Amino acid sequence: MRLFWNRAGAVARKEVFHILRDPFALAAALGLPVLMVIIFGVSIEFNMKDIPLAVNDADQTRSSRMLLDRFASSGYFGVRRVVSPQQGIAELTDQKARAALVIPPDFESELISGRQGQLQLLIDGSDNSTVGPVSNYVNRIVGAGAPALYDLRARYLFNPELDSRWFVIPGLTVVIMAILSILLTALTIAREWENGSMELLLSTPVRPVEIIVGKLAPYGVLGVIAIAFVYVIARAVFQIPFVGNLAVFGLGSLLFLVTYLAQGLLISVVARNQQVAMQLAMVTGMLPSNLISGFIFPIESMPAFFQYLTMLLPARWFMRIARDTFLQGSGLIELKVPFLALTFLCFAMIFLATRKFKRDLEP
Amino acid sequence: MNRTLLGFIRKELIQTLRDKRMRVLLFVVPVIQLTLFGVALSNEVKNIRLASVYSPGDAVMQKIHDRSIASGWFLPVSRQAYGDPFELIRGGTADAVLVAPPGGLTRALGRGDAKLQLLLNATNVIEAQAMESYVSAIVQRTILEDLRLDPPEPSIQVNSRVLFNPSLETAIFMVPATLAMVMIITTMVMTNNAIVREKEMGTFEMLISAPVSPAEVIYGKTIPYVILGMSNFPLILGVAVFVFGVPMRGSVLVLFLAAFAFVCTAVALGTLISTFCKNQQQATLAAFLFLFPMIMFGGLLFPIENMPVSIRWVAYLDPLYHYIGLLRNIMLKGGGHAFVVTHILALGLMALVSVVWSFRRFRTTL
Numbered sequence: 001m002r003l004f005w006n007r008a009g010a011v012a013r014k015e016v017f018h019i020l021r022d023p024f025a026l027a028a029a030l031g032l033p034v035l036m037v038i039i040f041g042v043s044i045e046f047n048m049k050d051i052p053l054a055v056n057d058a059d060q061t062r063s064s065r066m067l068l069d070r071f072a073s074s075g076y077f078g079v080r081r082v083v084s085p086q087q088g089i090a091e092l093t094d095q096k097a098r099a100a101l102v103i104p105p106d107f108e109s110e111l112i113s114g115r116q117g118q119l120q121l122l123i124d125g126s127d128n129s130t131v132g133p134v135s136n137y138v139n140r141i142v143g144a145g146a147p148a149l150y151d152l153r154a155r156y157l158f159n160p161e162l163d164s165r166w167f168v169i170p171g172l173t174v175v176i177m178a179i180l181s182i183l184l185t186a187l188t189i190a191r192e193w194e195n196g197s198m199e200l201l202l203s204t205p206v207r208p209v210e211i212i213v214g215k216l217a218p219y220g221v222l223g224v225i226a227i228a229f230v231y232v233i234a235r236a237v238f239q240i241p242f243v244g245n246l247a248v249f250g251l252g253s254l255l256f257l258v259t260y261l262a263q264g265l266l267i268s269v270v271a272r273n274q275q276v277a278m279q280l281a282m283v284t285g286m287l288p289s290n291l292i293s294g295f296i297f298p299i300e301s302m303p304a305f306f307q308y309l310t311m312l313l314p315a316r317w318f319m320r321i322a323r324d325t326f327l328q329g330s331g332l333i334e335l336k337v338p339f340l341a342l343t344f345l346c347f348a349m350i351f352l353a354t355r356k357f358k359r360d361l362e363p
Numbered sequence: 364m365n366r367t368l369l370g371f372i373r374k375e376l377i378q379t380l381r382d383k384r385m386r387v388l389l390f391v392v393p394v395i396q397l398t399l400f401g402v403a404l405s406n407e408v409k410n411i412r413l414a415s416v417y418s419p420g421d422a423v424m425q426k427i428h429d430r431s432i433a434s435g436w437f438l439p440v441s442r443q444a445y446g447d448p449f450e451l452i453r454g455g456t457a458d459a460v461l462v463a464p465p466g467g468l469t470r471a472l473g474r475g476d477a478k479l480q481l482l483l484n485a486t487n488v489i490e491a492q493a494m495e496s497y498v499s500a501i502v503q504r505t506i507l508e509d510l511r512l513d514p515p516e517p518s519i520q521v522n523s524r525v526l527f528n529p530s531l532e533t534a535i536f537m538v539p540a541t542l543a544m545v546m547i548i549t550t551m552v553m554t555n556n557a558i559v560r561e562k563e564m565g566t567f568e569m570l571i572s573a574p575v576s577p578a579e580v581i582y583g584k585t586i587p588y589v590i591l592g593m594s595n596f597p598l599i600l601g602v603a604v605f606v607f608g609v610p611m612r613g614s615v616l617v618l619f620l621a622a623f624a625f626v627c628t629a630v631a632l633g634t635l636i637s638t639f640c641k642n643q644q645q646a647t648l649a650a651f652l653f654l655f656p657m658i659m660f661g662g663l664l665f666p667i668e669n670m671p672v673s674i675r676w677v678a679y680l681d682p683l684y685h686y687i688g689l690l691r692n693i694m695l696k697g698g699g700h701a702f703v704v705t706h707i708l709a710l711g712l713m714a715l716v717s718v719v720w721s722f723r724r725f726r727t728t729l
Contacts, residue, residue: 024641028648040659043677045669046488052668067519092526094699095692098668117519125528126695128536129406130666135523136496142519149510150477152502154495156485157452167488179655183647191643194564271384274643275556279388281647282548283396286654291400291541296664298490300410306403324455327486334454 007206011214015188019218026222029184033176033226034233040172041238046164048133050078054088054097057081061108063117067142071101076137085120092124099123099134158327165238170322171295173230177223177253178260178289178315184219185264186271186281189357193272208357212350216261223257224250234326244325248332252325255342256318260285262349263314269357289315317342367575371583372590375557379587393545393595394602400541401607405533408493414440414451417463424468427461427505436497452484459483459494461502472506527695534607539690540663542599543683546622547629547657550592552650554633558584559646562637577725585630592626603694613698621693621703624710625686631717632682638724657683685709 019026053071057064071077080097082088088100102120111117121138123131159166189211192198201211231249234240242249264281271277291297292306293315299307310316317338324330332339380386413431417424431437440457448460462480464471471477481498485491528535561567561584570580596619603609611618636653640646660667661683667675678684685706692702 022642022644024645025648028652032648032652036655039656039674043670043674044665046665048666048669050668089526090699093692093696094702095688111518119519119521121521121523123523123525125525125531126536126691127666128528128531128533131525131531132493132496135521138521138523142521149475150472150479150502150506152479152481152499154481154483154499156483156491157449159485159488159491162485162488162491164488167486176655179651183651187644187647273382275553275560276382276384276388278552278556278643278647278650279385279548282552282650282654283388283392286548286658287396287400287541287544290658290664292403296489297404297406298408298487301405301407302403306399309403323486328453328484330453330455 004207004210008210008214008217011201011206011211012217015215015218019222025184029180029219029222030226030229033173033180034229036176037169037172037230037233038237041165041169041234044164044168046167047162048130048137049075051076051099051130051134051137052080052091052097053077054080054082054091054100055103056083056085056088056100057103058105059103059107063108063111064103067103070141074137074141076141088122092122095124097124098127098130099138101138166240166327167323169234169238169240170326171319173227173234174256174315174319174322175289175293175295176230177227177257178293178318179285180226181219181223181257181260182264182267182281182285184222185215185261186267186277187274188215189265189268190271190274190277191268194274209354212262212265212354212357215265216258216350219261220254220258223261224254227253227257240326242326243329245329245331248330248335249322249325252318252321252335252339252342255339255346256314256321259314259342259346259349262346262353266349266353266356269353288313292316294319311341312345314342314345317345365579368579368583368586371575371579372587375583375587376590379553379557379591389549389591389595390598393549393599396545397538397541397599397602398606401534401538401603404537404541406536407533408490408497409436411437411459411490411494411497412440412457413437413459413461413498414445414448414457415461415463416445416448418467420469421463421467422469423472423505423509424461424463426509427468427502430501430505431461431498434497434501448482452482457484458490459498461498472510477506535609535695536691537663538603538607538609539694540661540687542603543625543661543686543690544658544663545599546592546595546625546686547654547683549595550588550626550629551633551636552654553591554585554588554630555637555640555646555650556643557588558634558637559640559643562640563642577722581634581722581725585634588630588633589623589626592630593623596622596626609694611694612696613693613703617698617703618690618693621686621689621707621710624707624714625682625689628682628710628714628717631714631721635717635721635724638721657681660684661687663687679709680713682710682713 055068057068068079072079082091085102088102091097092100100122104118107117123134125131156162192201235242267280268277271280292310293313299310320338321335324335415424415428432439444456448462451457451460460482464478468477468479479502481495483491483494525531604611636649637646640649660678660681667678689703689706692698
C-alpha cells in the first residue's frame with residue numbers, strides 16, 4: 001500500500017511539474033471559470049424588458065394614443081411605429097421587432113359605443129421562449145386581469161425576488177467546471193502516447209491504477225481551488241446567499257470534479273490521439289453539460305427515455321447539489337440520491353479508465 | 364489552383380479521414396447529437412409536482428386540484444407525504460403547494476374573502492414563473508365557474524396570432540440552433556488542433572523549409588476543413604428537415620451561402636487561435652475560452668435582448684449568434700433580405716479579419 005502511494009505520488013509530482021511549466025494552462029484553469037462567471041453573471045437576465053414592438057396605429061385617436069402610452073411606460077416594450085400591418089410583418093421577418101400590434105381604424109368608436117375594442121397582436125414564433133412572456137405582458141397592459149373575487153398570493157421560496165443571477169450562477173459554475181475538467185485531462189495520456197513517453201512510463205514498475213490516480217490528483221486540487229474562487233465571487237460580487245452546509249457543497253464539488261477528470265482520462269486512454277481526444281471531449285462535455293444537465297432546459301419536461309439518459313451525466317447531479325445547497329440549504333439527507341449517483345459514477349469512471357488502460361497494455 | 368495546393372489538401376483530407384474514429388466523430392456523432400437534443404429539449408415546463416392542502420369537504424379546492432392534474436402540467440404528490448407545506452418543498456417532495464384559506468375555500472368564497480396561498484420552489488426562476496401562471500389560470504377558471512359567473516368581458520380584446528411556428532413546436536425552434544453548435548465544434552476546433560499538432564510535432568518547420576509559400580501552407584491547412592464542414596452540412600440539414608420537419612421556407616441556395624460564410628469564419632477563427640497556441644493542451648483550453656462564450660452568446664440559452672447594451676456588442680462578435688439567427692430566419696421566415704445580407708456580411712467581415720490577422724501572425728512567428 002505504501003508503495004502504491006509512493007508510485008502514484010511520483011506520477012502526480014511529474015504531472016504537477018508539467019502543469020507548472022506551462023503557465024498558460026495554469027492561468028486558464030484558475031482564471032477562466034472566474035472570468036466566465038463574472039461576464040455571464042453580469043449579462044444574463046431572464047426578465048424581459050424593452051421588447052421591440054412594431055405598432056401600426058390606424059386609429060390615431062385619444063384612446064389609441066392612451067393605450068400606446070401605457071405600452072411605452074410599462075417598461076416591457078419599446079414601441080416602434082410602422083405605417084401598415086404589412087410593414088409590421090416585415091419588421092418581424094427582419095427581426096427588428098418581436099411582436100407587432102395593429103390598432104384598427106374603428107378602435108375608439110367601438111369603445112365609445114360600448115362594444116369591445118379589437119386589437120390584433122402578431123408574435124414572432126421563431127423564438128419559443130419569448131412568445132409566452134410577450135402575450136402575458138400585453139394582456140396585463142391591456143387590462144384583461146382577474147376579477148377581485150379572491151386573492152391568490154404566490155410566495156417564491158428560496159428566491160423571493162426571482163433574481164436571475166441566483167438561478168444562473170450556481171448552474172453556470174457546474175457547466176464551466178464540467179467542461180474544463182474534461183478538457184484538462186483529456187489530452188494527458190494521449191499526449192504521452194503521441195510523444196512516445198508512454199513507453200518510458202510503462203517500463204517503470206508503475207501500475208495503471210497508480211498512473212490514473214496520480215494523474216487525477218493534481219488536477220483535482222486545481223479544480224477545487226477554481227471552484228473556491230468562483231464561490232468567493234458568487235458570494236462577494238453577486239451577493240448570492242449560501243444557506244447550506246459548505247462541507248456538503250465541498251464534498252459534492254470534489255466528487256463531481258474527480259468524476260469529470262476521470263471521464264477526461266478515459267477519453268484520453270480510448271483516443272490515444274490528441275485530435276480525436278479533443279473532439280470526443282467537446283462532444284461529451286460541451287453540449288451535454290450545457291443542454292441536458294437541467295441548467296436551463298428542465299429535465300422534468302423531457303420524454304421519459306431522455307430523463308433516464310441524463311442520469312448518466314454527472315453534471316445533472318451536481319447541478320441539483322449546487323443549487324440546493326446554495327439556495328435551499330439542503331443537507332446530505334435530502335441530497336442522498338444525487339450524492340449516491342455521483343459516487344457511483346465517480347468510481348465507475350475511474351474503474352473504466354483503469355481497465356481500458358490495462359487492456360491496452362496487454363496486446 | 365496549383366498542384367502543390369491540391370496535393371496539400373489531399374494530404375490533409377487523407378490524414379484526417381484515415382482514422383475510423385474521426386470519420387465517426389465527423390459524420391455520425393453530429394447526427395446523433397442533433398437527434399438527441401432535438402427530441403429531448405423543450406422550454407415548456409411540465410410534470411410539476413403539486414400538492415394541494417385543504418380539508419376533505421372543500422369542494423372547490425378539490426375541483427381545482429383535479430383540474431390541475433387533468434391539465435397534464437402537474438403530477439400529484441402522494442397524500443401520505445403531506446405535512447408542513449414549506450418542508451414539502453424544501454425536502455424536494457413537491458415543486459408547488461397550493462394552500463386553502465383556513466375554514467376551506469368553498470366557505471371563504473361564500474363570505475367573499477377567499478385568500479389562497481401558493482408556495483413555489485423558485486430555485487429555478489423560469490419554472491417558478493411558469494408554475495404561477497398555470498395555477499392562477501386554473502384557479503380563476505374554476506372559481507368563476509363555481510360562482511356561475513361568466514368570464515369578465517374586457518373592454519379591449521386582443522386577438523393574438525403566432526407567426527412562423529404557430530403550434531410552438533420545440534424542435535422547430537431548437538434544431539437550427541443545435542445544428543449551428545454541432546457545426547462549430549467540427550470546424551473551428553478541428554482546424555485549430557490540426558495546425559497546432561503540426562507545430563507541436565515539429566513538422567511545421569519542415570513545411571516552411573520546403574519550397575512552398577506561406578500562403579500555400581495556410582490555404583492547404585484550412586481549405587480541407589472548409590470542405591469537411593460543408594460536406595457535413597447537407598447531412599445535418601437533411602436530418603433537420605426530413606426527421607424533425609423543420610420547415611424550409613427560404614431559398615436553399617441562400618442557406619448554403621450562409622453555411623459557407625459560417626464555415627469559413629469558423630475555420631479562419633480556428634486558424635487565428637492556432638497561431639497563439641504552442642501545444643495541443645493550450646489549443647484545447649483556448650478552444651474552451653472561445654467556444655463557451657460563443658454558445659452562451661449564441662442566443663439559444665439566453666435572450667440577447669435582455670443583456671446590457673455594452674455586452675450585447677460582444678454577442679455581435681459571436682459567429683454563432685449570426686449563424687443561428689440566419690438559420691432560423693431563412694428556414695422559418697423565408698429570409699428577410701435586409702437581415703440575411705447584414706448577417707452574412709458580418710460573418711464575411713469576421714472571416715476576413717481573422718484571415719488577415721492570421722497571415723500577419725504566421726509571418727511574424729515563423
